[in-house]
Amino acid sequence: MKMKRRILVAALALTVVAGGAGAAWYYTQRPGGKPAPVQPEAVDYKYVSLEKVIVMLRDGTGSSVPHYLAMDLVFKTSGKQEKITKEHLPLLRSVALKALADYPVEKANRMSIDQFAVALNQAFTAAYARDHAEKPFAEAMIGKLIIE
Structure with a gap:
């Protein structure tokens, strides 16, 4: 035994x-x-456009010539949240206008597209935080930018 x-x-x-x-x-x-890394589940991103966000820029020199900024935005969102993002486009336009309206034309002319994108993404994040809501998109990108 x-x-x-x-x-x-x-x-x-x-x-x-x-x-x-x-x-x-x-x-x-x-x-x-090391062991093989665990692959995260791939997200099927969709892109929602918001066209013709037009803002009149301030002119610090006192010139009577108006200056405008025209921008097309693209929102990177998951397929599940695409519909919600489309429903929020009026809110997103309003937040973008508010964020860009205080820019003087001199500053806007010196900014890069990446700097505009960062500023807008911060404004969107702050707006959704104020409303205690989750952003229905991962990132806002700039599709077109014209400063006159």
């Missing part, structure tokens, strides 16, 4: 050691000795 128990314990120990050795071998065969 004791002999059978010893053989059983030895077989169990050997199985555990062999399993550990096999796992160690597998991990060392991978680049960097």
Whole structure:
């Protein structure tokens, strides 16, 4: 009886050691000795357009010549939230107008497209935070920008 128990314990120990050795071998065969990364589920993004956001820019020089900024926006959203993003387009236009209306023409002329995108994304995030709501899009991008 004791002999059978010893053989059983030895077989169990050997199985555990062999399993550990096999796992160690597998991990060392991978680049960097790390397990394969878990791939996140790919999001099927949709793009919703908001065209012709037009803002009159302030002119600090006192000139009577009006200056305008015209912009087309594109919202990157998931397929599940595409409809909600489309329903929010009037709100998004209003937030963009409010964010851009205070820019003087001199500053707007010096800004890059990336700087405008950052400013708008911050304005959208702040607006949704004030309303205690989740943004229905991942990012706002600029499709067209004209400053006259």
